[in-house]
Amino acid sequence: MEEIRLQKYMAEAGVASRRKCEELIKEGYVSVNGRTVTDMGVKVSDSDVLEVKGRRMCRDKNKIYIMLHKPPGYITTVRDQFSRPSVIDLIDDKGHRVFPVGRLDYDTSGLLLLTNDGQLAHELTHPSHETEKVYVAEVKGVPAEREMNLIRRGIRIEEYITAPAKIKIVEEQKIGNFINAVVEIKIHEGKNRQIRKMCEAIGHPVIKLKRISVGMLRLGELPEGKWRYLSDEEVKSLRYKQNLARQAAKE
Structure with missing residues (x-):
């Protein structure tokens, strides 16, 4: 019977992404055949008894x-x-x-x-696979070209510099005496609150944010x-x- 690494088996069982499964293993939440496992190198098969936080997990052969x-x-x-x-x-x-x-x-x-x-x-x-994600953001004010160029080149937010991203103004909206912009931003990273931090860094905080595509998938007309x-x-x-x-x- 085929044996695979524990974290991969857990991901295939629908526990979480492989990265999150590795965290669960390190934190001592996973047991194999009644023994708590914290080693990433452990291999398991369908004949083993896998439990995560005391709950039995099995691989689902039908992919959803x-x-x-x-x-x-x-x-x-x-x-x-x-x-x-x-x-x-x-x-x-x-x-x-x-x-x-x-x-x-x-x-x-x-x-x-x-x-x-x-x-x-x-x-x-x-x-490393650089899956492109496209967002539409309503931001406070209207970014100038020099401000958007900071995002296009890569901008420092907190402890890191983002990879070059694409940004363009889609629409300008007059709100009372103020004008806000709707911008489209394309990134291939996935840092925590990255779009919001990038816009904050150029002085145009996000008011509303929506992701419209991941890779070749498009949200289209699917209702919220x-x-x-x-x-x-x-x-x-x-x-x-x-x-x-x-x-x-x-x-």
Whole structure:
């Protein structure tokens, strides 16, 4: 029977992304055959008894891919210490365990992918694969070209400098005596609250933020709070992009 690394097995069982599974292992929440495991090198198979926080986990052979239009006011983790509503609460397919791929801030809306395919989730969120994400943000004031160039070149926010991003003004809106802008921003990183911090750094704080695409997936007309399964073609498009990334890494 095939053996694979524990964190990969957990991701395929729909526990969480592989990175989050590694955190759970390090923190001592995972046991194999009744023994707590904290070693990343442990390998397991379907014949082993895997428990996470005392709950038995098994791999789901049926892979599920869901697109959700996340509303503001929902967290993108499975559980929350403050009992805030989770995006999982919006998914009524209770026959399978799924987890969010990446994250969207509590106050941010837009496209969120959920799956039980740990391998694909790992590849989509890994920085080396540079999956493009597109956001539309309403910001305070209207950014000047020199300010947007800071984002295009890469801007320091806190302890790091962002990778070069794309930004353009889509619309200007007059609000009383003030004018705000709607901007489109394209990034391929996934730092915590990155878009908000970038806009804050150039002096134009975000008022409202929405993600409209991830890779080749487009949110389209999916209503806020609703979800749908990805089509076979959409899943193939995700896999095609990641296959290209894997091939480029080998060359």
